[in-house]
Amino acid sequence: MTKNVMIVGVGGQGSLLASKLLGKLLVDEGYDVKVSEVHGMSQRGGSVVTYVRFGDRVYSPVIENGEADFIVSFEKIEAARYVQNLKKDGTIIVNTQQIDPMPVIIGAAEYPDAIIDEMKAKGVHVDDIDALSLAQQAGSAKACNIVLMGRLAKYFDMPKEKWIAAIEKSVKPQFVEMNKKAFELGYNF
Amino acid sequence: MKELMIGNKAIARGLYEAGCAVISSYPGTPSTEITEEFAKYDDVYCEWAPNEKVAMEAAFGSALRGKRSACCMKHVGLNVAADPLFTMSYTGVNAGMVICVADDPGMHSSQNEQDSRHYAIAAKIPMLEPSDSQEALSYAKLAYELSETYDTPVLLKMCTRVAHSQSIVEVGERAEVVKPYEKNPQKYIMAPANAIKRHPFVEERTAKLTEYAETSGINRVEEGDGSRDFGIITSSTSYQYVKEAFGDSVAVLKLGMVNPLPVRLIKDFAEKVGKVYVIEELDPIIENHCKTIGVDVVGKDKFSILGEFSQKSIEAAFEMADKTVFALDTDIPVRPPMMCAGCPHRGMYYVLAKNKLTVLGDIGCYTLGAMPPLNALDMTLCMGASVSGLHGYNKAGGDETENKTVCVIGDSTFMHSGVTGLINIAYNQSNSTVIILDNSITGMTGHQQNPTTGYSIKGDPAGKVDLESLCHSIGINSVRVVDPYNLEECDRVVKEELAKNEPSVIISRRPCVLLKYVKPKKPLHVNPDKCKSCKRCMKFGCPAISFRDNHAVVDPTLCIGCGVCAQLCAFDAFESEGE
Numbered sequence: 057m058t059k060n061v062m063i064v065g066v067g068g069q070g071s072l073l074a075s076k077l078l079g080k081l082l083v084d085e086g087y088d089v090k091v092s093e094v095h096g097m098s099q100r101g102g103s104v105v106t107y108v109r110f111g112d113r114v115y116s117p118v119i120e121n122g123e124a125d126f127i128v129s130f131e132k133i134e135a136a137r138y139v140q141n142l143k144k145d146g147t148i149i150v151n152t153q154q155i156d157p158m159p160v161i162i163g164a165a166e167y168p169d170a171i172i173d174e175m176k177a178k179g180v181h182v183d184d185i186d187a188l189s190l191a192q193q194a195g196s197a198k199a200c201n202i203v204l205m206g207r208l209a210k211y212f213d214m215p216k217e218k219w220i221a222a223i224e225k226s227v228k229p230q231f232v233e234m235n236k237k238a239f240e241l242g243y244n245f
Numbered sequence: 246m247k248e249l250m251i252g253n254k255a256i257a258r259g260l261y262e263a264g265c266a267v268i269s270s271y272p273g274t275p276s277t278e279i280t281e282e283f284a285k286y287d288d289v290y291c292e293w294a295p296n297e298k299v300a301m302e303a304a305f306g307s308a309l310r311g312k313r314s315a316c317c318m319k320h321v322g323l324n325v326a327a328d329p330l331f332t333m334s335y336t337g338v339n340a341g342m343v344i345c346v347a348d349d350p351g352m353h354s355s356q357n358e359q360d361s362r363h364y365a366i367a368a369k370i371p372m373l374e375p376s377d378s379q380e381a382l383s384y385a386k387l388a389y390e391l392s393e394t395y396d397t398p399v400l401l402k403m404c405t406r407v408a409h410s411q412s413i414v415e416v417g418e419r420a421e422v423v424k425p426y427e428k429n430p431q432k433y434i435m436a437p438a439n440a441i442k443r444h445p446f447v448e449e450r451t452a453k454l455t456e457y458a459e460t461s462g463i464n465r466v467e468e469g470d471g472s473r474d475f476g477i478i479t480s481s482t483s484y485q486y487v488k489e490a491f492g493d494s495v496a497v498l499k500l501g502m503v504n505p506l507p508v509r510l511i512k513d514f515a516e517k518v519g520k521v522y523v524i525e526e527l528d529p530i531i532e533n534h535c536k537t538i539g540v541d542v543v544g545k546d547k548f549s550i551l552g553e554f555s556q557k558s559i560e561a562a563f564e565m566a567d568k569t570v571f572a573l574d575t576d577i578p579v580r581p582p583m584m585c586a587g588c589p590h591r592g593m594y595y596v597l598a599k600n601k602l603t604v605l606g607d608i609g610c611y612t613l614g615a616m617p618p619l620n621a622l623d624m625t626l627c628m629g630a631s632v633s634g635l636h637g638y639n640k641a642g643g644d645e646t647e648n649k650t651v652c653v654i655g656d657s658t659f660m661h662s663g664v665t666g667l668i669n670i671a672y673n674q675s676n677s678t679v680i681i682l683d684n685s686i687t688g689m690t691g692h693q694q695n696p697t698t699g700y701s702i703k704g705d706p707a708g709k710v711d712l713e714s715l716c717h718s719i720g721i722n723s724v725r726v727v728d729p730y731n732l733e734e735c736d737r738v739v740k741e742e743l744a745k746n747e748p749s750v751i752i753s754r755r756p757c758v759l760l761k762y763v764k765p766k767k768p769l770h771v772n773p774d775k776c777k778s779c780k781r782c783m784k785f786g787c788p789a790i791s792f793r794d795n796h797a798v799v800d801p802t803l804c805i806g807c808g809v810c811a812q813l814c815a816f817d818a819f820e821s822e823g824e
Contacts, residue, residue, distance in 0.1 A: 083248075133746060136573055
């Protein structure tokens with residue numbers, strides 16, 4: 057049975073490392089894995105999405121409407137943008153950080169502040185977490201991605217140690233301790 | 246060893262294992278990583294060429310000399326390289342040569358959605374089309390075998406999803422291949438007398454390759470274990486979507502070689518199943534071939550000619566059950582890509598927009614200047630077209646346009662094909678003002694070196710084109726350099742150059758803020774007592790500035806302290822640390 061995880065956010069937020077970490081972990085576990093993202097324009101502060109699929113045999117590299125078991129969103133309205141991809145019994149982990157898109161910056165649109173409440177009211181299983189604060193607590197705002205991976209690990213049927221081993225292999229030696237702390241803060245939130 | 250790799254990296258690995266010794270390319274999404282990954286190997290030569298035509302001819306020269314070579318480009322790059330492509334089909338190769346071309350269905354990062362398979366047909370060159378990373382690696386190796394066996398360059402066609410999706414590959418060892426060079430004018434000098442004799446060779450080669458397509462196994466039938474009411478012919482990433490939607494329940498003819506296409510194989514497949522569907526992204530290449538050979542198929546009547554497919558497009562076409570989805574009532578504001586905080590292009594664009602100039606644009610990050618709030622661009626067509634287009638615009642417009650029209654082109658794009666347009670401006674003397682946005686890198690595709698940066702693909706010191714001298718030597722007498730962080734200077738120089746009755750070039754020079762050697766300054770902040778809420782700074786479109794509680798605020802995590810907003814503010818509300 058193929059499992060589907062989407063990682064969504066804003067270009068430059070570090071979702072690439074998160075998908076790299078997850079992909080490596082799943083390959084080491086012996087799964088067939090596909091990880092798909094689109095490079096190019098999305099690097100310039102646009103909305104970015106990465107698909108991670110794993111199972112016995114994975115064909116399509118993309119995740120469509122109603123197919124995601126998990127969505128990890130690095131930003132509030134990006135969660136709302138992709139919630140249609142979530143399965144009815146899926147879980148969406150949302151970093152409560154707000155990053156204004158250009159239409160909001162120039163006053164052409166309003167940032168929908170209450171979007172998480174609306175998702176919850178619609179019956180979406182939302183796990184909202186202030187990952188930015190936790191990352192800062194761990195030592196760097198940049199560790200936000202690892203906080204969120206820690207939170208995702210909570211839902212995975214896989215020993216925590218394997219995630220930590222994957223972190224040790226994926227980040228520079230001088231940042232290992234800080235990232236491990238970030239992972240724990242997300243996991244135990 | 247098993248490894249997770251994007252398709253492009255897998256191609257680089259396949260080329261490497263096949264003994265490819267030289268790659269020359271021009272970057273272009275979604276093809277760029279093939280060359281970048283290949284450049285990481287030590288015992289090979291790899292370069293960024295100024296454009297795709299130069300790259301392809303360089304790779305041809307290496308193959309002629311007897312070393313396996315490749316060139317890589319995006320679909321529109323193949324337009325630039327089409328000239329050598331068509332005649333290389335006639336000359337054939339000595340050592341093998343592979344041309345990697347990456348299409349972009351859905352136009353994630355492209356100006357059109359053209360289908361490269363037309364080139365394979367038109368140039369009569371075989372084309373392989375992998376559907377995942379493992380095939381990307383294997384087909385890259387196979388491409389060299391075909392190239393040398395059939396004496397032809399081979400096209401290896403990617404699409405965005407195969408190029409940028411990671412899947413598991415098994416890597417192997419490298420094998421060196423060197424062929425002796427022998428002078429052979431009848432084969433390599435394509436003057437009419439020789440070319441006339443080579444054309445029949447090309448036709449015979451296609452016949453032989455068609456036989457290969459029938460029998461070699463690169464095109465394979467998967468019988469499936471379900472009903473035979475219908476069967477599907479497909480290739481590339483569409484194959485993955487078909488398998489996702491149907492699993493093994495349907496018979497599939499999976500094509501790995503899309504030119505030339507088999508005849509018997511398709512007819513035999515069609516006889517075994519009821520209805521035949523052809524599922525291919527973009528143009529009906531396989532569909533039309535089937536119809537030409539008398540096989541009745543359903544293709545574009547049921548599957549779109551536009552954009553990318555997914556399992557959803559197939560499930561919808563076959564009326565399979567919809568998956569339930571959450572729908573929200575609130576409209577979510579779009580989040581388009583934009584120029585970064587501190588982007589040096591922004592200052593120049595602000596000046597151009599403020600002066601209400603007509604601006605002919607080009608291909609690169611700076612195309613984002615077309616977005617609100619700057620809305621600074623009037624036209625973007627293809628690489629280099631801003632400069633040549635400006636010449637024609639001014640020749641047609643004369644006095645009515647010359648003093649209020651400019652073009653903008655990046656440093657890499659100027660090297661690619663802007664310089665020839667500037668030669669035309671100088672030679673045929675149009676009163677045009679060309680602005681080169683020199684950010685010292687090829688930005689949009691993710692920071693590749695180019696002939697103006699002074700560094701090679703490996704980051705080693707390299708030759709460096711001096712833009713000022715180049716413009717002078719072409720015959721442009723008025724060449725000015727401005728700092729786009731200085732709005733007053735940009736405004737003054739743009740006005741002065743537009744007022745002149747001669748061709749002129751303004752070089753707007755400041756390195757991309759994302760370059761590692763560019764050290765950000767301390768972020769600015771807004772003094773709320775000084776901010777009069779005039780929103781003038783919001784017209785600048787800096788992502789680090791937003792409006793909260795009725796005054797401007799600066800996001801310190803994004804601001805790099807360029808200080809351009811401080812020049813805009815009439816009330817000195819933007820302050821640097823310590824003020």
